[in-house]
Amino acid sequence: EADIYQTPRYLVIGTGKKITLECSQTMGHDKMYWYQQDPGMELHLIHYSYGVNSTEKGDLSSESTVSRIRTEHFPLTLESARPSHTSQYLCASSISSGAQFFGPGTRLTVL
Amino acid sequence: DQQVKQNSPSLSVQEGRISILNCDYTNSMFDYFLWYKKYPAEGPTFLISISSIKDKNEDGRFTVFLNKSAKHLSLHIVPSQPGDSAVYFCAAKYSGAGSYQLTFGKGTKLSVIP
Numbered sequence: 458e459a460d461i462y463q464t465p466r467y468l469v470i471g472t473g474k475k476i477t478l479e480c481s482q483t484m485g486h487d488k489m490y491w492y493q494q495d496p497g498m499e500l501h502l503i504h505y506s507y508g509v510n511s512t513e514k515g516d517l518s519s520e521s522t523v524s525r526i527r528t529e530h531f532p533l534t535l536e537s538a539r540p541s542h543t544s545q546y547l548c549a550s551s552i553s554s555g556a557q558f559f560g561p562g563t564r565l566t567v568l
Numbered sequence: 569d570q571q572v573k574q575n576s577p578s579l580s581v582q583e584g585r586i587s588i589l590n591c592d593y594t595n596s597m598f599d600y601f602l603w604y605k606k607y608p609a610e611g612p613t614f615l616i617s618i619s620s621i622k623d624k625n626e627d628g629r630f631t632v633f634l635n636k637s638a639k640h641l642s643l644h645i646v647p648s649q650p651g652d653s654a655v656y657f658c659a660a661k662y663s664g665a666g667s668y669q670l671t672f673g674k675g676t677k678l679s680v681i682p
Contacts, residue, residue, distance in 0.1 A: 463611075473648070488668050499570075499672040500612070502659070507668070517667070543681035547611050554663060556602055557670060 459486055463560035464546050470538055471568050478533045478563045480548030489531040491556060492518060492547040500547060506531055538567045571595045572660050574673035579655040583682050588643040589676050591658030594639065602613070602670065603632060603643045608656045615656075619663075648680045 462508040470476060482489070487508045488506030492515075498502040506525040520542070521535050532552075535542055543566050549557040571593045581587045591601075599620040604612035618625040618632045618641070625632050631644045645652055655677045659670040 468610075490669075492673055497674065499674045500670075503667065515642055526669070545609075549611075551668060553668070554600075556614040558614060559604075562609070562611045564609060 461510045461548065461550055461560040462560055464561050465563060466561060467562075467566075468548075469566045469568065472539055473538075474538050474567075476535050476538055476565070478546055478565070480531045480533070480549045480560055481529050482531075482560075483529060483552060484556075484558070485528065486552055486558075487528065488551045488553070488557075489525065490532070490549045491515075491521075491523060491533050492549065493519065493536075494547060494562075504533065523555035524541045540567045543567050545546075569594070570673075571598075572658055572671050572673040574656075574658055574676050576676050577674070578677040578679070580679045580681060581582065581648045583650055584647045586641075587678055589643040589645075589646045589678065591641050591673055592639055592641075593660050595642075595660070595662075595671070595677075596639070597662045597664075598671070600661045600663050601632070601634060601641050602659045602661075603630075603653075604657045604659060606657060606675070612657060618633070619656050645678075646679075650669050650682050653678055653680045 464479045490505045491504040501517035503519040504523040547562045550559040602617040602656040603615045655675040658673040
């Protein structure tokens with residue numbers, strides 16, 4: 458069973474607010490990822506990290522930012538949330554090869 | 569251009585019968601394939617994977633078949649159970665050095681009818 462956690466699970470906020478979605482894993486994985494998924498659509502990679510102090514943007518353009526100061530922690534921040542940011546955000550981690558393991562996700566609604 | 573395609577948005581199967589979920593890919597560099605299962609409001613759960621050096625991998629009720637020449641893979645679930653009702657995502661990756669990203673299909677919603 459993968460040990461990867463995301464908080465909050467659900468978040469409803471107003472436009473213009475700054476938010477941070479938390480993701481942490483206890484498996485010691487060096488690779489971590491953030492995906493965005495809308496209903497009926499594929500998962501889109503928005504950020505990834507291959508280790509501490511390493512972050513890269515994914516295939517889908519996103520106004521969010523990430524940081525990787527500790528191996529186990531990979532938070533995602535939106536400086537000013539907008540209704541277009543409404544989506545499910547999924548965090549995952551992996552070792553060098555093989556499967557990625559996902560957290561439970563954060564369902565974000567921006568009013 | 570979608571590199572991983574799941575052309576059936578939904579599938580209904582009777583309990584106890586076989587469920588077959590299909591996936592096609594276009595990028596010939598992909599050499600590792602995975603299936604994930606996702607319940608609403610939860611993250612995807614890894615089910616089974618297959619490397620391109622194999623054409624079949626089995627784990628309990630789940631078997632994945634890979635046809636490299638057709639760029640096609642399928643997931644068989646036998647026997648299907650009501651708890652298998654979920655969205656199933658196919659994913660692919662290239663295992664070359666420095667490449668760890670997955671490309672996902674849009675998913676197929678499986679409904680197993682009791």
